[in-house]
Amino acid sequence: MLYQASPQHPYHLSVGTILITKMNTFLVLYYPTSHNLTNIVKFPTGTIEENEPLESTVKRELLEETGLSGKVITYLGMQLTRDNWWGEINQETAVEKATAFFLVALESDITQQKISKELQEKNVTLKEFTYQELVDHFSAQQEKDGMRDFNQIDFLHRAQKYLEEHATL
Numbered sequence: 001m002l003y004q005a006s007p008q009h010p011y012h013l014s015v016g017t018i019l020i021t022k023m024n025t026f027l028v029l030y031y032p033t034s035h036n037l038t039n040i041v042k043f044p045t046g047t048i049e050e051n052e053p054l055e056s057t058v059k060r061e062l063l064e065e066t067g068l069s070g071k072v073i074t075y076l077g078m079q080l081t082r083d084n085w086w087g088e089i090n091q092e093t094a095v096e097k098a099t100a101f102f103l104v105a106l107e108s109d110i111t112q113q114k115i116s117k118e119l120q121e122k123n124v125t126l127k128e129f130t131y132q133e134l135v136d137h138f139s140a141q142q143e144k145d146g147m148r149d150f151n152q153i154d155f156l157h158r159a160q161k162y163l164e165e166h167a168t169l
Contacts, residue, residue, distance in 0.1 A: 003048045005095045012097040015057045016045040016079070016152070018159040019070060021106045026134050026156070029065070029119065030127035041127065041137055043152055045099055058102050066126055067114025070104035076158045077101055079151065101155040103162055131160050 005012035019027040031040040046061030048054065055072045062070055079099045113126050129137065138153040 003050070005097070010095045012047065012095055014045050014047045014097065014099045015054055015061060016043045016099045016101040016155065017058055017062050017070070018043055018076065018101060018103045018155055019062070019066075019068070019106055020073075020103065020159065020163065021110065021128065024163065025128045025130055026159075027066075027068075027106065027110070027126050027128055028134065030125050032123050039137075040141065041129075041134070043101070043155070054100055054102070058104060062104065065116050065119060067108075067112055068106060068110070069108045070106050073103040073105055074162055075100065075102055076155050076162070079155070101152075101158075103159045131156070 003013040021027060028041040029044055031042065032038065033040075044062055044065045046057060046065065048057045049060075052060075054075075058072055059069065062068055077100075079101060081097050081099075083095060083097070110126075110128075115124055115126065134156055135153065138156065142153070
């Protein structure tokens with residue numbers, strides 16, 4: 001089954017990772033510039049491969065993008081976006097993209113991080129935020145740039161609520 005969008009198949013299915021550290025901080029990908037925008041933070045995401053379970057995709061993508069490993073804690077919900085998108089297909093296409101978000105507890109030492117070559121070429125780094133710092137950053141980013149797909153803040157709120165209700169993680 002095909003989960004990667006293409007001009008002939010404009011539907012994309014991926015996973016997103018809300019990564020929490022042992023210190024109850026969140027790790028995000030930090031893009032100094034992205035599509036003429038600055039200081040962008042995003043949760044790691046990646047495309048599901050054929051016959052791959054969602055939790056396996058989460059772990060694989062986290063390792064590929066950051067060099068880190070984590071334990072999937074809970075499913076947080078689905079984000080659906082419709083947009084003109086280039087993605088990996090290198091051709092602008094109207095795409096419907098669904099991203100299943102998961103809360104993941106960091107298992108490896110943060111010093112083991114190794115940003116993927118593709119992200120390194122874009123000067124992307126991992127950045128650590130407290131919950132409130134990340135809420136403030138997402139809010140400012142949305143206000144400044146009008147980022148339409150940054151309802152990712154909703155998933156941050158869901159993750160924080162889960163953590164507060166299950167304090168024994």
